[in-house]
Amino acid sequence: xxNKKGHPKINYSKARKAYLRKLKKDKxxxxxxxxxxxxxxxxxxxxxxxFGVIDPFFFSSPSRIVSTIIDLGKGGNLWIHxxxxxxxxxxxxxxxxxxxVLIAILLWWSEKLxxxxxxxxxxxxxxxxxxLGPMIIFWVGSGTGATIVMCxxxxxxxxxxxxxxxxxxxxxxxxxxxxxxxASKLQILFKLILPNALGDFVSVLKINVGMSWVGxxxxxxxxxxxxxxxxxxxxxxxxxxxxxxxxxxxxxxxxAGMYFxxxxxxxxxxx
Amino acid sequence: MENLLEFxxxxxxxxxxxxxxxxxxxxxFSIKEKDFSSIVGPSGCGKTTILxxxxxxxxxxxxxxxxxxxxxQKNDGRIGYMFQRDHLFEWRTIWQNIILGLEIQxxxxxxxxxxxxxxxxxxxxLYNFKNKKxxxxxxxxxxxxxxxxxxxxEPALLLLDEPFSALxxxxxxxxxxxxxxxxxxxxxxxLLVTHDISEALSxxxxxxxxxxxxxxxxxxxxxxxxxxxxxxxxxxxxxxxYFEMIWRELI
Numbered sequence: 001x002x003n004k005k006g007h008p009k010i011n012y013s014k015a016r017k018a019y020l021r022k023l024k025k026d027k028x029x030x031x032x033x034x035x036x037x038x039x040x041x042x043x044x045x046x047x048x049x050x051f052g053v054i055d056p057f058f059f060s061s062p063s064r065i066v067s068t069i070i071d072l073g074k075g076g077n078l079w080i081h082x083x084x085x086x087x088x089x090x091x092x093x094x095x096x097x098x099x100x101v102l103i104a105i106l107l108w109w110s111e112k113l114x115x116x117x118x119x120x121x122x123x124x125x126x127x128x129x130x131x132l133g134p135m136i137i138f139w140v141g142s143g144t145g146a147t148i149v150m151c152x153x154x155x156x157x158x159x160x161x162x163x164x165x166x167x168x169x170x171x172x173x174x175x176x177x178x179x180x181x182x183a184s185k186l187q188i189l190f191k192l193i194l195p196n197a198l199g200d201f202v203s204v205l206k207i208n209v210g211m212s213w214v215g216x217x218x219x220x221x222x223x224x225x226x227x228x229x230x231x232x233x234x235x236x237x238x239x240x241x242x243x244x245x246x247x248x249x250x251x252x253x254x255x256a257g258m259y260f261x262x263x264x265x266x267x268x269x270x271x
Numbered sequence: 272m273e274n275l276l277e278f279x280x281x282x283x284x285x286x287x288x289x290x291x292x293x294x295x296x297x298x299x300f301s302i303k304e305k306d307f308s309s310i311v312g313p314s315g316c317g318k319t320t321i322l323x324x325x326x327x328x329x330x331x332x333x334x335x336x337x338x339x340x341x342x343x344q345k346n347d348g349r350i351g352y353m354f355q356r357d358h359l360f361e362w363r364t365i366w367q368n369i370i371l372g373l374e375i376q377x378x379x380x381x382x383x384x385x386x387x388x389x390x391x392x393x394x395x396x397l398y399n400f401k402n403k404k405x406x407x408x409x410x411x412x413x414x415x416x417x418x419x420x421x422x423x424x425e426p427a428l429l430l431l432d433e434p435f436s437a438l439x440x441x442x443x444x445x446x447x448x449x450x451x452x453x454x455x456x457x458x459x460x461x462l463l464v465t466h467d468i469s470e471a472l473s474x475x476x477x478x479x480x481x482x483x484x485x486x487x488x489x490x491x492x493x494x495x496x497x498x499x500x501x502x503x504x505x506x507x508x509x510x511x512x513y514f515e516m517i518w519r520e521l522i
Contacts, residue, residue, distance in 0.1 A: 173354045180326050180352035181372040181424065191371070195362045 060245040068246040077226075081247075084227040085216055086254060088144055092151025093212040093258075097205065099152070100159025107160070108167040108193065109185070121161060129153045129215075133222045147219030147227065154215035155208045162207070166200035167193050198269040205265065209258045213251065228254075275460050276302040276325065276428055281334035283320055294320050296485035297334070302428075302462060302477070307454065309463040309471035312481030313521060318464040322430045325462065326350045339427055348376075351426030353434045357417035359405035365416055366392075366401040372424045384423060391419045395453060410438050411446045418450055422457060429454060429461040435470065447474065447501045468517050472510060473501035480520045489520050 012020070042062045048054045049061035056064060072078040107114040132153060136146045170193055178188045220229025228247045235243030283295040294317040302308045310318050323329040324336060327347035336343040338350070359368045369388050373379040392398040395415050405413055414434060421429060434450065435443045451474050454461050465471050471478050472494060480489045494513060498504040 171358065173356065174358050174360075176328060177352065177354060177358050178375065179328060180350065181375045182348055183375045187375055191375070192360070195360070198362065 058241060060242050064242045065246045065249055068242040069250070072243070072246065080226050081228055081231050082250060082254070084144065084224075085220065085229065085251075088147045088151060088219065088227065089212045089216045089254075089258070092148045092215055093155065093208055095148070096152045096155030096159055096212065097208055100156045100204075101163050101201070103156075103160045104163035104167060105189065107164050109189075114164070114168075121157065124157045125161060130218055130222075133218070136219075137223050142223035143225060146223055147216055147229075150219035150222070151212050151215030154218070155211045158211065159204050159208060162200060162204045163197060166197035170196050199266075202262070202266045202269050205262045206259065209255065209262055213255050213258075217251070273304055274301040275304040275306075275339055276462070277337040278321075279335045279337065281321075281324065281331045281336060283317070283324060283329065284332045293485040295324075295331075296487050298481075298486065298488055300479050300488050300491055302460060304460055305458050306476045307451070307461045307463070307474055308477040308479060309465060309475040310479045310481060311465060311468060311471050311517065311521065312486060313483045314466060316481045316483050317486040318466075318481065319432055322352070322432050322462070322464055325428070326352050326430055348424075349427040351421035351424055351429045353417055353421055353429065353431045355433045356437045357405075357413040359413055359416060359420075361405055364402050364404060365397065365408070368405065368416060369401075369420050369423060371420060376424070387425070388419070388423045391422055395419065395449075410442050411449065414438070414446050415449055415453070418453055422453070422459070427460065429459050431461060431463040433465050434463075436465075436467075443470075444502060451501050468514055468521075469505065469510075470501075472513050472517070473504045478517060480517060492517065 045054075045059075046062050049056040049059065049064075069078070072081075107117060129150065133150065136149050136153075140146050140149055174192055174196070175188060178192055183191065216227070217229035217232070220227040221233055224230040228251050231247040232244050235241060235247065278298045278300050281295055281298040282293075284291050284293050286292075298321065310321060312318050320329065324331055325338075325343065327343050327345045327350065330345065338347065343350075359365075360371070363371070366388075369392065370379050370385070373381070373384050373388070378384050389398070392401055397412065397415060397419070400408060400412065405416070408416065417434070431450075435446055438446055447470060463471065463474060475494050478492045478494060480492065481487070482489045492513070496504040496507045496509060498507055504510065
């Protein structure tokens, strides 16, 4: 006997069947509550706005947000804003992640360099990167370049520190084992240090998804001619808070989309 | 049988910020080919340092270590090392773990070496698990895999650094038997470091007793029992006598 997927059918005991049923039920219940909570929030928000309990001018409402998004979409500029932010975030995310990992490898390779760089990393990590905003505009000019640099600055230090910690926390006996087999430092790096840190790398990716959006929006606040951060800034300046809320909604959708693209890696690589 | 390993007046000092520590103060002993020898001694006396020196991971401050007539070199390829824990790489399958050393030494395309790895897996009942991940194996099976990973490199001498200390007592006894039988049937020379006198007694042909730091060899005891496997040796009436004698040397 085979099931629908073609796997052999297993005869489970009554207790096992009940347990599996309970697991499925719990999963559905959690999903139902999540959706219900979201719908309740939207419904309540809409009702409070419709009955004048909250002022839609300041707080907007779900229907106003949808119609604003449709209007912006009809104007044709919405896609430019979405694409600009998405492009800046992805480029910033990739540059920061790749450079951060490479710097971490360099610092793992040379203990002396690591000790020299330690105070600088601590200072850079605690520095609010937004303070560098005016300097960035002078260095690379306003627009996409500045936003990407801001995004990179925000993500790179935390990537370097997290990956370096993952590299140096590798069990010393494992390194000795590799050395006892004559492994070169490069072999230790590629066969032990990097695969051993894959779980931490996925965590860093997940953190960087959020951080790179922070960088992009900060960069666009500072100076930009397009992007969702620009749209939020523009909406607040002309007192059209519907535009602000619509942009925030789109931002939520895009950030969640990127997060869900990265999170399946966790299941695969986390031990 | 001839001596395979010889420690000739080996001294080892290591440096700390505060001062220089004299860890080994002229160690002399020898190990015969195909013998199973153990080193016992008080905690922190330098047992693992002796293994690191033998493996070429450290160099002696004075004296000489000779393996098969030639001095030990840095990262000497004639040595296989087994650690306290199995240190299997979780992201690799059992087969990939076993050929790790071959990969490092670029011998993973050598059909003879690969055949040896397959044979060892079959011989020690692990062939059906070759595509599994380490987490799917029991503690005892993992230790067998770790031993095979060392054996495929065909070392002249096997160093075992308390390889059973991370196991619970019952598993420890059976794994002890397993590892002993594998080493004997592959006709390997082994040097075990342990703080457990019973374990040393049940596995060894010779026990080297170290003093506390700075360590010297207090006594070398040749062991002989009627039983052939560690578990049966524990039941030998001489076991208690040997145990007491070694215990007296250690306190």
